[in-house]
Amino acid sequence: MTRAGSALANNYSPLPVEVASGNGAWVTDVEGRRYLDLLAAYSAVNFGHGHPALIAAAKAQLDRVTLVSRAFENDQLEPFAAELAALAGKEMVLPMNTGAEAVESGIKVARAWGYRVKGVEHDRATIVVASGNFHGRTTTIVSFSDDPSARDDFGPYTPGFRIVPYGSAEALEAAIDETTVAVLLEPIQGEAGIIVPPEDYLPAVRRLCDVHRVLFIADEIQSGLGRVGATFACDLVGVVPDLYLLGKALGGGIVPVSAVVGNRDVLGVLRPGEHGSTFGGNPLAAAVGRAVVRMLATGEPQERARELGAVLQRRLEALVGRGVTAVRVRGLWAGVDIDPAVGTARQVCERMMAEGVLAKDTHGQTVRFAPPIVIDEADLEHAIDVLERVLTTAAQPA
Numbered sequence: 001m002t003r004a005g006s007a008l009a010n011n012y013s014p015l016p017v018e019v020a021s022g023n024g025a026w027v028t029d030v031e032g033r034r035y036l037d038l039l040a041a042y043s044a045v046n047f048g049h050g051h052p053a054l055i056a057a058a059k060a061q062l063d064r065v066t067l068v069s070r071a072f073e074n075d076q077l078e079p080f081a082a083e084l085a086a087l088a089g090k091e092m093v094l095p096m097n098t099g100a101e102a103v104e105s106g107i108k109v110a111r112a113w114g115y116r117v118k119g120v121e122h123d124r125a126t127i128v129v130a131s132g133n134f135h136g137r138t139t140t141i142v143s144f145s146d147d148p149s150a151r152d153d154f155g156p157y158t159p160g161f162r163i164v165p166y167g168s169a170e171a172l173e174a175a176i177d178e179t180t181v182a183v184l185l186e187p188i189q190g191e192a193g194i195i196v197p198p199e200d201y202l203p204a205v206r207r208l209c210d211v212h213r214v215l216f217i218a219d220e221i222q223s224g225l226g227r228v229g230a231t232f233a234c235d236l237v238g239v240v241p242d243l244y245l246l247g248k249a250l251g252g253g254i255v256p257v258s259a260v261v262g263n264r265d266v267l268g269v270l271r272p273g274e275h276g277s278t279f280g281g282n283p284l285a286a287a288v289g290r291a292v293v294r295m296l297a298t299g300e301p302q303e304r305a306r307e308l309g310a311v312l313q314r315r316l317e318a319l320v321g322r323g324v325t326a327v328r329v330r331g332l333w334a335g336v337d338i339d340p341a342v343g344t345a346r347q348v349c350e351r352m353m354a355e356g357v358l359a360k361d362t363h364g365q366t367v368r369f370a371p372p373i374v375i376d377e378a379d380l381e382h383a384i385d386v387l388e389r390v391l392t393t394a395a396q397p398a
């Protein structure tokens with residue numbers, strides 16, 4: 001809840017901690033108290049607060065040029081596109097700013113591809129999406145959300161989307177017809193609580209998309225860029241989508257940078273004037289994005305997320321039956337379902353905050369952990385010690 005009399009719109013209910021500075025996996029509040037950040041801005045701060053290489057890239061570019069718009073070229077954008085495309089094993093990059101814009105852009109590209117390449121009847125394109133999805137907050141995106149708090153009172157809604165149960169290839173196939181241009185999915189659903197689909201789901205989606213000539217669009221805005229112990233969550237099951245939607249960590253926690261990444265036969269459908277953004281692809285964003293890509297190209301963040309993820313998984317699994325009903329872990333990303341007998345996930349987060357650890361609840365009973373990949377192993381262990389203590393003390397009657 002926003003403070004009484006606040007000038008801030010009331011669309012968030014933050015934990016009552018007022019951060020003044022950050023370094024690595026740690027933040028410090030206005031009174032000098034230190035907290036471990038186990039959310040990392042929903043994966044936008046994958047490389048930690050104030051990462052020296054990223055800050056240096058930003059500072060150097062701040063002194064050169066920050067914005068020229070796409071009316072002119074800038075010397076950072078072509079290299080950024082080439083380097084990001086290479087990281088993703090694709091040919092082309094469409095740069096935008098926020099994640100929601102990448103999703104919107106992917107939808108527009110898929111529709112244009114459907115009409116111009118696949119030959120779908122004009123204005124009839126459909127896109128199949130999954131229950132429990134989170135793709136952002138624009139009016140078109142909330143049109144295909146099934147979360148009432150994201151959607152209610154924001155209609156009328158954009159048509160052209162079909163929602164099928166996440167994890168069911170049969171339901172997906174049944175929803176595909178001659179109007180279908182794309183399947184849009186999170187390979188692991190983040191906001192829904194780190195929901196991992198059955199092992200054979202994404203490979204089946206890939207096969208169905210090939211058979212029916214439909215684009216597979218993977219929203220890797222939260223799951224991508226190192227978080228799961230691989231560059232992309234799709235890598236964990238050996239699947240390559242037609243389009244990656246990237247955001248969050250692509251901006252290194254410094255500036256909003258997002259992108260649609262794909263091959264020329266799909267992204268190449270866009271013509272000058274059909275899509276754009278004043279800030280998309282600006283030199284500051286591109287310079288920071290290049291530094292992020294350089295880091296990921298070494299494979300080190302992915303490796304670290306994999307190694308520390310094993311620690312996270314072992315420690316969290318040991319809590320099942322002790323205040324926790326279930327855990328889902330991929331790399332340094334975990335959904336922890338809190339036993340209602342212990343309290344709500346929000347209450348657990350508040351108690352952890354009091355002990356110097358920041359995490360975020362989602363959907364009532366789930367606590368999400370997404371620490372910066374640079375977190376020290378000892379700090380990670382400490383955070384889980386705190387969770388364990390909170391769960392066991394909370395279990396006692398007040």
Ligand SMILES: *Cc1c(COP(=O)(O)O)cnc(C)c1O
Nearest residue numbers: 098099100134135136219221222
């Ligand atoms: C955060 C997120 C988005 C939206 O990104 P914004 O930058 O907040 O617009 C889209 N998809 C997924 C999977 C996300 O986690």
